[in-house]
Amino acid sequence: MAPAPELKAPKKGISHSTLGRTQRWSWIFQRVSGVALILLITIHLTVNLIMGDGINQIDFAFVAGKLANPFWQWFDFVMLVLAMVHGSNGMRMIIDDYARTKWMHATLQWALRIATVVIIVLGTLVLFTFDPCPAGADASLLPSFCEGI
Amino acid sequence: MATEHDFDVVIVGAGGAGMRAALESSQRAKTAVITKLYPTRSHTGAAQGGMAAALANVEDDNAEWHTFDTVKGGDYLVDQDAAEILCNEAIDAVLDLEKMGLPFNRTPDGTVDQRRFGGHTRNHGEAAVRRACYAADRTGHMILQTLYQQCIKQEVEFFNEFYVLDLILDGDPQAAGEDGEVAAAGVVAYSLATGEIHTFRAKSVVFATGGAGKVFKTTSNAHTLTGDGMGIALRAGLPLEDMEFFQFHPTGLAGLGILLSEAARGEGGILRNSEGERFMERYAPTIKDLAPRDMVARAMANEVREGRGCGPNKDYVLLDLTHLEPKHIDEKLPDITEFARTYLGVEPYTEPVPVFPTAHYAMGGIPTNVQGEVLRDNTHVVKGLYAAGECACVSVHGANRLGTNSLLDINVFGRRAGIAAAEYANATETTPELPADAAARLENTVAHLRNTVGGEGTERIAQIRKELQETMDRNVQVFRTEESLAEAHGIVKDLQKRYENIAIHDRGTRFNTDLLEAIELAFLLELAEVVVLGAEARKESRGGHYREDYPTRDDENFMQHTMAYKRADGTVDLDWKPVVITKYQPMERKY
Amino acid sequence: MWMWVVHRTTGVAIFFFLMVHVLDTALVRVSPEAYNDVIGHYKTPLYTFIEAGLVAAIALHALNGLRVIAVDRSTWALRHQKQLVWAVWIGFAIIMLGFLPRHLMHAFGGA
Amino acid sequence: MTATAEKPAEVGAIPTMTVTLKIMRHDPDGLDGREPGTDYWEEFQVEAHATDRVLDALHKIKWEQDGTLAFRRSCAHGVCGSDAMRINARNRLACKTLLKDLNPAKPIQVEPIKGLPVEKDLIVDMEPFFASYREIMPFLMTSGPTPERERLQSPEDRQRFDDTTKCIMCAACTTSCPVFWTDGQYFGPQAIVGAHRFIFDSRDEGEWDRLEILNDKAGVWKCRTAFNCTEACPRGIEVTKAISEVKHALNTGEI
Numbered sequence A: 001m002a003p004a005p006e007l008k009a010p011k012k013g014i015s016h017s018t019l020g021r022t023q024r025w026s027w028i029f030q031r032v033s034g035v036a037l038i039l040l041i042t043i044h045l046t047v048n049l050i051m052g053d054g055i056n057q058i059d060f061a062f063v064a065g066k067l068a069n070p071f072w073q074w075f076d077f078v079m080l081v082l083a084m085v086h087g088s089n090g091m092r093m094i095i096d097d098y099a100r101t102k103w104m105h106a107t108l109q110w111a112l113r114i115a116t117v118v119i120i121v122l123g124t125l126v127l128f129t130f131d132p133c134p135a136g137a138d139a140s141l142l143p144s145f146c147e148g149i
Numbered sequence B: 001m002a003t004e005h006d007f008d009v010v011i012v013g014a015g016g017a018g019m020r021a022a023l024e025s026s027q028r029a030k031t032a033v034i035t036k037l038y039p040t041r042s043h044t045g046a047a048q049g050g051m052a053a054a055l056a057n058v059e060d061d062n063a064e065w066h067t068f069d070t071v072k073g074g075d076y077l078v079d080q081d082a083a084e085i086l087c088n089e090a091i092d093a094v095l096d097l098e099k100m101g102l103p104f105n106r107t108p109d110g111t112v113d114q115r116r117f118g119g120h121t122r123n124h125g126e127a128a129v130r131r132a133c134y135a136a137d138r139t140g141h142m143i144l145q146t147l148y149q150q151c152i153k154q155e156v157e158f159f160n161e162f163y164v165l166d167l168i169l170d171g172d173p174q175a176a177g178e179d180g181e182v183a184a185a186g187v188v189a190y191s192l193a194t195g196e197i198h199t200f201r202a203k204s205v206v207f208a209t210g211g212a213g214k215v216f217k218t219t220s221n222a223h224t225l226t227g228d229g230m231g232i233a234l235r236a237g238l239p240l241e242d243m244e245f246f247q248f249h250p251t252g253l254a255g256l257g258i259l260l261s262e263a264a265r266g267e268g269g270i271l272r273n274s275e276g277e278r279f280m281e282r283y284a285p286t287i288k289d290l291a292p293r294d295m296v297a298r299a300m301a302n303e304v305r306e307g308r309g310c311g312p313n314k315d316y317v318l319l320d321l322t323h324l325e326p327k328h329i330d331e332k333l334p335d336i337t338e339f340a341r342t343y344l345g346v347e348p349y350t351e352p353v354p355v356f357p358t359a360h361y362a363m364g365g366i367p368t369n370v371q372g373e374v375l376r377d378n379t380h381v382v383k384g385l386y387a388a389g390e391c392a393c394v395s396v397h398g399a400n401r402l403g404t405n406s407l408l409d410i411n412v413f414g415r416r417a418g419i420a421a422a423e424y425a426n427a428t429e430t431t432p433e434l435p436a437d438a439a440a441r442l443e444n445t446v447a448h449l450r451n452t453v454g455g456e457g458t459e460r461i462a463q464i465r466k467e468l469q470e471t472m473d474r475n476v477q478v479f480r481t482e483e484s485l486a487e488a489h490g491i492v493k494d495l496q497k498r499y500e501n502i503a504i505h506d507r508g509t510r511f512n513t514d515l516l517e518a519i520e521l522a523f524l525l526e527l528a529e530v531v532v533l534g535a536e537a538r539k540e541s542r543g544g545h546y547r548e549d550y551p552t553r554d555d556e557n558f559m560q561h562t563m564a565y566k567r568a569d570g571t572v573d574l575d576w577k578p579v580v581i582t583k584y585q586p587m588e589r590k591y
Numbered sequence C: 001m002w003m004w005v006v007h008r009t010t011g012v013a014i015f016f017f018l019m020v021h022v023l024d025t026a027l028v029r030v031s032p033e034a035y036n037d038v039i040g041h042y043k044t045p046l047y048t049f050i051e052a053g054l055v056a057a058i059a060l061h062a063l064n065g066l067r068v069i070a071v072d073r074s075t076w077a078l079r080h081q082k083q084l085v086w087a088v089w090i091g092f093a094i095i096m097l098g099f100l101p102r103h104l105m106h107a108f109g110g111a
Numbered sequence D: 001m002t003a004t005a006e007k008p009a010e011v012g013a014i015p016t017m018t019v020t021l022k023i024m025r026h027d028p029d030g031l032d033g034r035e036p037g038t039d040y041w042e043e044f045q046v047e048a049h050a051t052d053r054v055l056d057a058l059h060k061i062k063w064e065q066d067g068t069l070a071f072r073r074s075c076a077h078g079v080c081g082s083d084a085m086r087i088n089a090r091n092r093l094a095c096k097t098l099l100k101d102l103n104p105a106k107p108i109q110v111e112p113i114k115g116l117p118v119e120k121d122l123i124v125d126m127e128p129f130f131a132s133y134r135e136i137m138p139f140l141m142t143s144g145p146t147p148e149r150e151r152l153q154s155p156e157d158r159q160r161f162d163d164t165t166k167c168i169m170c171a172a173c174t175t176s177c178p179v180f181w182t183d184g185q186y187f188g189p190q191a192i193v194g195a196h197r198f199i200f201d202s203r204d205e206g207e208w209d210r211l212e213i214l215n216d217k218a219g220v221w222k223c224r225t226a227f228n229c230t231e232a233c234p235r236g237i238e239v240t241k242a243i244s245e246v247k248h249a250l251n252t253g254e255i
Ligand SMILES: Cc1cc2nc3c(=O)[nH]c(=O)nc-3n(C[C@H](O)[C@H](O)[C@H](O)COP(=O)(O)OP(=O)(O)OC[C@H]3O[C@@H](n4cnc5c(N)ncnc54)[C@H](O)[C@@H]3O)c2cc1C
Pocket: B012, B013, B014, B015, B016, B017, B018, B034, B035, B036, B037, B038, B039, B042, B043, B044, B045, B046, B047, B048, B049, B050, B051, B052, B139, B140, B162, B163, B164, B165, B208, B209, B210, B211, B220, B221, B222, B225, B228, B229, B259, B261, B360, B361, B388, B389, B390, B391, B403, B404, B405, B406, B407, B408, B410
């Protein structure tokens, strides 16, 4: 009787093509961005809706006051991008699931992509080109620091 | 009309035997597998305990001891040349399955683990030996899955949910005589999904249709095990061998018949009567609870008969596992303990499980030689016709099959039949033509049954089947007598008559399971008659066949196989066939 | 499965809200009047409830997102996923109990 | 010993009761004046024991009341995978579901499993299901010469994939998965279970071929951890865990 072979060596590693698939990255991204978003959104909501006067405090002056600060500018930018990409990636999966016809699928996916890009671009423009003290505006609506200008 | 197909080899049945044959055959010839169930639904998947092979992985063992046990276990009615092949090829059969990926349980060294099973002993009966290779208590499931997986790999062509209901032969087997030639030409099948009839022309046909447990009421067999293959062969004029030998497995769940594998006793389970006594000590002092099945089943029935049964009706005994570690039970017997929980609400860790013998295995079947070729009488084969598995009788099980020898049988002889069928097909130039009216018989049957819908017939399928199964349980089970058999005979005959007046409900074409149940019932009625006839003629007790009026074995008159033939006028005749003896002269069977 | 339905629905709801939210914030670029005009609507009772619903949706989606991540990463969490569903609802209840009174107070005046 | 023998769990001593089954029928032939392909509910009442299975009740209907009722079954004890159906809105095996566990006071609803084309009554077309299984190359793949004896495997390595070897391909999992219902492009949990059984088998060398397939659009990433599959599996396989292990292997490159 021939001796039985040795126990096998451990399994071989992953191939590079396997690493590259988008479905997998999308899955990982949903998780990573999800965790990051918890932090960002919690802070966002706390500052806007809970601290101070809550919802009542939100007006042009409040927003302008925040956005004049580069920290909040970048904070909101990261949140905007992550949330939109996370959300639209999620929407993409949902459309994949429910759109039955090819045509429907293509239309919805393109609509989603366009909407996402538009919103991100628009939001970014607003964040970075924003002028907290627009000339000729009613001074009572502007943040207090505009007075000095 | 009928859709026609043309193949080199057609295999009927996709259980263990059919798929093992298909793996061999499809490599060599154009092969179709026709099966009335999806392959993975076949009843091989229900087999639990293990598959015997003298691997000697855990203790000293060899094929010769295994052969001896098989012959002795079969009460010397085994054809010993076949048993030698079975046991010699067992080792490769297990190793082949392992190489196909079957996940056997392992020893700490990483080899295939083995356990004890009834009737398997060291050195001609000294003590129980670990010979059964197993995968928990789902060995058959793993075999069926593994073979199916290999069939996927080899792209075997399946015709799923096709019922083969007729066999076409070139020549009349009962008229051919010494010099005549009879050959297989093909089969006729009914497609469940469409109701269409298909003819399959083939050079070789392999029958692997499994058992016929549904002739009994209490059985471990599936609803679909209605002995179609055996019935088809009988109707085609071929003999059936040793049909009176039916194995009653000792440990069916009481009242249900669902099997609790012998592995339960192999792992240390003990049978007890209402007094808590380990009664097997009285019947088989050496190997006790691990005696062969016929002996244990009779012992149990006897305990109940003598008033030591348990329960409100004192109609079962108890299988006690409570002394085993729950962890051990979970590792080795997870499924069967779950059956006890699900179906009887009994917790095997702490309570003994009610059990009673259940009709389990047909030792008899379509007679074949060791190549799997079907015999049309004691010596002549039908060219190109093969049978393997439970529907066949080689005969390696004789009067009583040892546990774990059937999973072995389907692999060894399934493989052999597959190879032989393909080689025969390749060596044969021309396929016999199917006659123009090949499908006529089946078409008529189907048309007739459809026409009974809403017609005059007053008999119901379920009623006739129930009466058949009840009389078989009452009269042809573990204990048989002249009177009980005569009663059963009369009832079966009567039921056959009543069957002519049957009416079904469903006239539809698609998935007409009503119609098929009627056809299956006809097979059961014919097979029951053969079983009873054989049992009446065999005025002795041997293996699974126990006559209270002839309680001892009678080698002088009955050391031979029965061969039942159905004649053109519908009567069934019995003939006898000698047993092949090579090494082992009959001795008294004691354990 | 119901948590999956909840997750999906809240995800979609938040997504559409986010789109609207970016659009309205973009109005700050148009003029303070326009922004304040639109934002003024947020201070009506109807929008108060929508606002509360949004927070609820985010809270649920976020908590269940954590549950899903946990289930993907640990066998323990996987085997106790049903208990974690309860944990999500309890966490949600706590957040809402903390948030709602304050939010409603802000919205409807009071102390 | 004798104490347990007298327990009342015994068969025969159980009183019968009347249960109502509300069955979703589908008539492909269009008999009795129906349009071919009509779906309709039909109620039946049967006498049964509390310990009877739903399968027994279906048989009673078929055998005593309406022979046209069609369903698949074979083993009748939960090992062949023929009779998965939706019973009271959950996927189960009819032969493993006892009436007493269903509140027989109310009608028991029986429907075919969802997401596969219905053929007749409770019978669905299983072909798409088996096609997914075939996709994932469910057979041992090895390289090098075949050894003479068995390939060795330690009991621990054997244990790694034990759970997923139990699958009987009943489709209860796949047809309970809400993602599978939505578009049917998902391989479904059973195919992943089938792949898992080989990926984590130390003897197999085709693991990355299979993982590659599961990494695809129709693969594991479609799973949204709804857990319906795990809850539906009559073999108690931790399906979601198997899926999670496959995801983990893809993410880390380790098996
Ligand atoms: C509960 C149970 C436990 C068992 N445990 C063990 C064990 O531990 N060890 C052991 O060695 N043996 C065991 N056995 C016995 C063994 O499992 C069977 O004898 C063996 O599996 C039979 O295999 P087979 O391939 O001949 O038939 P099956 O597996 O029954 O397959 C029959 C095939 O034929 C097909 N078929 C039938 N009729 C037709 C038709 N008319 N047309 C087309 N196709 C048809 C079916 O679709 C099926 O595919 C057990 C049996 C049972 C019932």
